[in-house]
Amino acid sequence: MRHIEPKNVEVREVFSYLLGGVVPRPIALVSTLSADGIRNLSPFSFFNAFGANPPMVAFAPSRRGRDGTNKDTYHNLLATKECVVQMVSYDMVEQVSLASTEYDVSIDEFTKSGLTPIASDIVGPPRVAESLFQMECKMQQMIELGDGPSSGNLAICEVVKFHIAERIFDGNQIDPQKIDLVARMGADFYCRASGEAVFEVEKPGLKIGVGYDQIPDVIKESKILSANNLGQLGGIETIPAENEVESLKKELMQIEVDDSKFEEYLSSADYKKMLALAINSCGENSDELGNKIEQSVKVALAEKDLNFAWKALLIRADNS
Numbered sequence: 001m002r003h004i005e006p007k008n009v010e011v012r013e014v015f016s017y018l019l020g021g022v023v024p025r026p027i028a029l030v031s032t033l034s035a036d037g038i039r040n041l042s043p044f045s046f047f048n049a050f051g052a053n054p055p056m057v058a059f060a061p062s063r064r065g066r067d068g069t070n071k072d073t074y075h076n077l078l079a080t081k082e083c084v085v086q087m088v089s090y091d092m093v094e095q096v097s098l099a100s101t102e103y104d105v106s107i108d109e110f111t112k113s114g115l116t117p118i119a120s121d122i123v124g125p126p127r128v129a130e131s132l133f134q135m136e137c138k139m140q141q142m143i144e145l146g147d148g149p150s151s152g153n154l155a156i157c158e159v160v161k162f163h164i165a166e167r168i169f170d171g172n173q174i175d176p177q178k179i180d181l182v183a184r185m186g187a188d189f190y191c192r193a194s195g196e197a198v199f200e201v202e203k204p205g206l207k208i209g210v211g212y213d214q215i216p217d218v219i220k221e222s223k224i225l226s227a228n229n230l231g232q233l234g235g236i237e238t239i240p241a242e243n244e245v246e247s248l249k250k251e252l253m254q255i256e257v258d259d260s261k262f263e264e265y266l267s268s269a270d271y272k273k274m275l276a277l278a279i280n281s282c283g284e285n286s287d288e289l290g291n292k293i294e295q296s297v298k299v300a301l302a303e304k305d306l307n308f309a310w311k312a313l314l315i316r317a318d319n320s
């Protein structure tokens with residue numbers, strides 16, 4: 001590990017660690033109006049949401065790194081206390097990057113970026129038509145976090161109206177594949193939160209899992225099961241009883257399997273046949289038995305059959 005105390009290194013270096021390590025950051029594309037009514041549009045990735053009642057978002061129009069002066073968005077927010085925060089989808093990312101250019105305060109960044117202004121319902125600054133998720137906001141607080149170059153200013157804003165494109169919904173849920181958002185990483189990197197980058201992890205919710213500590217040691221030492229697999233196993237609410245494991249064993253003994261087809265069962269995710277083959281064809285306490293059972297546990301977990309996975313691993317623990 002590198003161990004770094006910020007007070008011992010240059011601000012530029014601290015900044016690059018935050019930019020590279022605190023990722024991926026969602027991007028707020030913020031429109032504001034100056035006191036003279038000139039439109040401004042800039043992206044900010046020091047940004048997130050912080051509660052729903054009332055709905056609050058915050059982002060940081062920080063001081064400039066080169067001279068410590070404040071940005072136009074900061075001045076506009078102090079002058080008008082209003083903004084629109086829009087989320088950035090993949091199709092608009094290059095125009096959003098263009099809007100981050102440090103144009104003079106007199107320049108309308110809608111014109112420069114080519115993004116389309118449309119009237120808001122409650123606040124003065126216009127919305128960006130291209131964004132699929134727009135939030136009209138009233139600023140509640142601007143917290144200055146320092147007074148030197150690259151110091152943050154935290155603009156805390158209440159959302160007073162959402163505008164969300166009908167086409168990104170799946171029922172009442174926003175579909176990540178349809179909103180297709182981008183996020184900021186370090187250096188010039190971005191990432192796209194859609195396709196295979198998006199996956200599901202079931203929320204524990206009110207379920208109280210037995211915990212990692214209840215997993216038998218032989219399973220924790222597995223070379224086949226990953227740390228994520230062990231995390232899934234720790235989430236079961238009740239460990240299957242001995243009689244349930246015995247009845248699974250009996251059931252598996254009735255299943256006809258072809259000893260040469262383990263790989264075929266694996267590729268079709270038939271974890272029941274994988275386990276049946278393991279216990280019907282491998283010698284007791286053999287490495288091969290342990291190995292094949294663990295592979296069936298892994299597939300059962302991928303298929304979200306936690307109960308089966310636990311029964312299989314209890315058979316495995318018994319045979320170790």
Ligand SMILES: Cc1cc2nc3c(=O)[nH]c(=O)nc-3n(C[C@H](O)[C@H](O)[C@H](O)COP(=O)(O)O)c2cc1C
Nearest residue numbers: 042043044045046060061062071072073100101102
């Ligand atoms: C994707 C992206 C994210 C950015 N995030 C921030 C940020 O969180 N804070 C910040 O001060 N500047 C950030 N910037 C730089 C500002 O967008 C840039 O300084 C902009 O010109 C400020 O405009 P303004 O002076 O019109 O407010 C970001 C730039 C890009 C492209």
